[in-house]
Amino acid sequence: xxxxxxAAATPVSAKALSAMTPYFAEDFFNPSAPYLPSVKVRKIYxxxxxxxxHALGGKGADLVITAGATESVNLAFTAVAAKSRVLISAVEHxxxxxxxxxxxxxxxxxxxxxxxxxxxxxxxxxxPDTQFVSICLASSExxxxxxxxxxxxxxxxxxxxxxQAGETTPIYFHSDASQGIGLIDIKTARLGVDLLTxxxxxxxxxxxxxxLWINRQVKLQPIVVGGGQEMxxxxxxxxxxxxxxxxxxxxxxxxHLSSERKRLQKLRDLLRRELxxxxxxxxxxxxxxxxxNFLPIxxxxxxxxxxxxxxxxxxxxxxxxxxxxARKSAKSPALVAAGLSDVEIAGSLRLTLGxxxxxxxxxxxxxxxxEVVAAEQERIK
Numbered sequence: 001x002x003x004x005x006x007a008a009a010t011p012v013s014a015k016a017l018s019a020m021t022p023y024f025a026e027d028f029f030n031p032s033a034p035y036l037p038s039v040k041v042r043k044i045y046x047x048x049x050x051x052x053x054h055a056l057g058g059k060g061a062d063l064v065i066t067a068g069a070t071e072s073v074n075l076a077f078t079a080v081a082a083k084s085r086v087l088i089s090a091v092e093h094x095x096x097x098x099x100x101x102x103x104x105x106x107x108x109x110x111x112x113x114x115x116x117x118x119x120x121x122x123x124x125x126x127x128p129d130t131q132f133v134s135i136c137l138a139s140s141e142x143x144x145x146x147x148x149x150x151x152x153x154x155x156x157x158x159x160x161x162x163x164q165a166g167e168t169t170p171i172y173f174h175s176d177a178s179q180g181i182g183l184i185d186i187k188t189a190r191l192g193v194d195l196l197t198x199x200x201x202x203x204x205x206x207x208x209x210x211x212l213w214i215n216r217q218v219k220l221q222p223i224v225v226g227g228g229q230e231m232x233x234x235x236x237x238x239x240x241x242x243x244x245x246x247x248x249x250x251x252x253x254x255x256h257l258s259s260e261r262k263r264l265q266k267l268r269d270l271l272r273r274e275l276x277x278x279x280x281x282x283x284x285x286x287x288x289x290x291x292x293n294f295l296p297i298x299x300x301x302x303x304x305x306x307x308x309x310x311x312x313x314x315x316x317x318x319x320x321x322x323x324x325x326a327r328k329s330a331k332s333p334a335l336v337a338a339g340l341s342d343v344e345i346a347g348s349l350r351l352t353l354g355x356x357x358x359x360x361x362x363x364x365x366x367x368x369x370x371e372v373v374a375a376e377q378e379r380i381k
Contacts, residue, residue, distance in 0.1 A: 001315050001356075002316040002317065002368070003317050004318045004351045004353065004365060005318055005319045005351075005352055006293060006354030006355075006356070007140060007143075007179060007294070007352035008352075009201050009207065010201065010202060010204045010205075010354055012245065013204035013205075013252060016206070016246075016248040019248040020206065020241040020244055020245040020248075023044075023244060030237055031045050031238050032227070032229070032237070032238075041240060044244065045240050045244070048240075048244045048246070048247035049063050049065065049247070055181075055186070055251070055253070055254045056186060056188050056196060056213050057189050058188055061231075062213055063214070064214065064231065064234050065210075065211050065234065065238065066209075066210045066234060068199060068210040069095065069197050069199035070095040070210075071223070071234075072197040072198070072199075073093070073099060073134075073176060074223055075222075075223055075233065076134070076195040076212055076220070077134075078220045078223060079132060079195065079218050079219070079220055080131045084103065084105060084132060085106070085129045085130045086100050086106040086107075086133075086134070087108075087109055087126065087130055087133045088108060088109065088134045089109045089111060089117050089136065090108045090111045090117075091117075091140075091142065091144070091337060092135075092136055092334075093136065095176075096134050096176060099134075103132075107125050108337075109122045109125060109135070114142065114285055114289075115284075115334060115337075115338050116144045116146060117146055117147070119150060122154065123154060126154065126158055128162070128169065130171055131170060132172050132174065133173050133174070134173075134175070135173075136178075137178075137184070137186065137191070138177075138179045138183075138184075138294075139179070139285075139334060140179050141296060141332060141335065141350060142285040142290070142296055142338070143285050143290045143295075143352070144286040145180070145291065148175055148192065148193065149192055151192070152191065152192020153192070155171055155173050172194045172195060172218055173192065173193050173194045173195070174195040174196070174197070175191060175196055175197070176197040177197060178197060178198060178199040178202050179291060180291065181198050181202060181253060182203040182204075182260070183260075183264075183291050184261075184291070186198070188213055193213075193215075194215040194217070195213065195214055195215065198210060198212075198213070200242065200245065200246035200250075204252070204253070205246040205249030206241075206242045206245045209239060209242035209243060211246070220233055222234065261292050264292045264353050265292040267357055267358070267359065267362050268294070270359060270362050270363070274362070274367070274370070275366055278370055280299055280301075281298075281299055282297060282298050282299070282344070283296070284297060284340075293352050293353040293354060294350070294351075294352055295351040296348065296350045297348070297349050298340065299349075299377075300344050301343060301347060301380065302347040302373065302376050302380070303346060303376075304320045305320070307349060307373070307376065308349070310372045310375075311369065311372055314368050316365050316368050316372075318349050318350065320332070331345050335348060
């Protein structure tokens with residue numbers, strides 16, 4: 001198997017799986033129960049939250065554990081009331097787009113051909129009534145890293161202007177960092193965000209677990225009510241095993257960030273050199289500001305869905321973009337926003353690397369991709 005879709009999901013690491021195992025059948029106790037074994041589990045759960053928050057430069061008390069990034073995004077949007085003015089980038093995950101549409105009063109920040117936001121467009125659209133800005137740390141289709149620090153400076157300046165003018169309209173800055181963790185520094189102070197979404201499934205932790213880091217100045221509304229867990233923002237019995245697995249994966253990712261970045265960049269560059277043997281293959285995303293494991297491509301004139309099927313027959317697994325959107329068989333809003341033609345969009349694939357890849361597997365996968373592309377090009381002549 002040649003797995004080139006790590007942006008969609010990663011296998012649970014051996015350390016994370018080992019750390020989780022005791023909390024399924026041995027230390028299975030409800031963290032909210034009063035007796036000693038439960039108190040012990042509660043302490044371990046809180047320690048795991050602290051470990052996750054530490055990777056963000058925060059504390060566990062600033063973190064709400066969710067059932068994944070989508071729930072985290074939904075919770076973040078409760079910072080503002082319906083019909084409040086919202087700005088999002090044109091390359092956001094479907095969860096952000098859907099929440100902006102649900103809000104009912106939003107505008108989209110344009111991106112350039114690399115999928116990176118145009119700061120002048122953001123500046124023009126950041127009006128005195130804007131209350132919420134959501135820009136991903138890195139695009140899930142291009143892997144292009146967004147200039148969040150620059151965005152944060154712009155928002156701080158607007159916040160200061162409002163304060164001096166006696167205006168009381170708040171403004172909050174949210175980022176979905178699901179594609180960035182384990183690959184770049186995601187300290188919230190450096191990014192300048194008020195709310196940060198993260199996801200365990202992208203960093204060799206379990207699926208169905210995520211978190212929202214919250215600046216203490218931001219007041220949110222619960223979307224799941226009941227027992228009052230997670231500061232009353234996310235009721236329900238805590239998912240102890242998954243949280244511990246998430247924390248272990250986060251700690252591993254932070255520890256090996258530098259070495260893994262170098263390894264993945266080397267593999268990504270190798271894959272690109274191999275694919276450059278076919279001059280019709282075009283490479284997407286920012287030439288410099290791009291996650292080191294991303295290599296989105298397009299082959300104009302070919303059908304990406306057919307390519308995926310043909311590659312799967314030879315055990316090479318790739319995607320057309322964000323897994324949540326890939327099943328809808330519609331044109332990617334991100335690729336449209338970046339100015340790709342219909343022909344380019346139809347032939348676009350996302351290749352993303354990770355721990356299941358090494359130099360040998362990359363060379364073999366590249367060879368198969370080149371053969372399949374050549375066969376398809378020959379077929380449509």
